[in-house]
Amino acid sequence: LDEPLWKDQRPIALTSRLKDDAAFPAVAYCGYDDEFLYLAIHCGAPAALPKLQLQARRRDEDLSGRDRLQLCIDLDRDYTSYYQFDIDDRGHTAESCFGDATWNPRWFVAVDRGESSWTCEIAIPLAELTSEPINGHTAWAIGLQRTIPGHGFQSWQPEATTETLPHGFGLLMFE
Numbered sequence: 001l002d003e004p005l006w007k008d009q010r011p012i013a014l015t016s017r018l019k020d021d022a023a024f025p026a027v028a029y030c031g032y033d034d035e036f037l038y039l040a041i042h043c044g045a046p047a048a049l050p051k052l053q054l055q056a057r058r059r060d061e062d063l064s065g066r067d068r069l070q071l072c073i074d075l076d077r078d079y080t081s082y083y084q085f086d087i088d089d090r091g092h093t094a095e096s097c098f099g100d101a102t103w104n105p106r107w108f109v110a111v112d113r114g115e116s117s118w119t120c121e122i123a124i125p126l127a128e129l130t131s132e133p134i135n136g137h138t139a140w141a142i143g144l145q146r147t148i149p150g151h152g153f154q155s156w157q158p159e160a161t162t163e164t165l166p167h168g169f170g171l172l173m174f175e
Contacts, residue, residue: 001040001119005031014041014146014154026146026154032126032134032174039122039144041069043089046151048115060101063088065149069120072143072164075130079141079166083129087111089118105129134174141169 006029014026024044031038045067066088074082083105086094091111097103105128110121126134143164145155157170 001029001042001121005038006040012144012156014144014156016152016154018152021152021154024148024151028144028156030172034126036123036125037073037129039071039124040120041146042117042119043067043069043146044117045089045115046148060094060104061092063092063094066090066092067118067146067148069146070143070164071122072166072169073129073172074141074166074169077139077141077171079169082141082143082166082169084164085122085124087120087122089113091120136175138174140172140174141166142172143169 009029009031012028012030014028015021024046026041026043028039028041030040063086068086068088071085071087072082073085081098083098083103084096085107087109089111090113091109093107093109094101095103095105095107097105106125107128108123112119132138143155143157143166145153147153157168
């Protein structure tokens with residue numbers, strides 16, 4: 001996370017409601033430019049991460065058994081329809097549009113793993129989400145959470161639950 005974009009962003013802590021996650025903290029950063037919405041997340045691991053076997057990445061894979069992130073974006077803030085992007089600690093992805101898993105947008109993911117943490121950087125072309133320009137009055141509802149099987153759930157919004165409930169989304173304000 002040493003690109004200039006991340007240096008100017010305010011960190012967003014993902015925390016557990018139970019406050020039992022001090023051993024595996026997670027922090028996110030969000031940014032944008034004329035072409036992309038960017039998200040970066042650094043996740044501490046609750047245990048040493050195993051070495052990965054080389055595998056081909058697949059779209060719309062079942063990520064439920066993995067340490068994973070979920071980003072939900074509700075552009076019109078109706079709290080019923082939203083885009084969902086899922087990424088696991090290997091960089092495998094799944095996405096859906098209003099619950100339709102056949103939606104396959106173009107987006108970019110990079111994951112770096114160490115022994116005790118993993119970092120993910122995401123770039124989503126704004127054209128995949130909206131034809132409207134982003135300006136200082138734009139506000140989207142978003143959900144951002146991390147699920148660590150056997151260890152817990154972290155989120156930046158206090159109303160979040162392990163089940164995706166749009167009414168618990170927070171607001172992303174563009175400046």
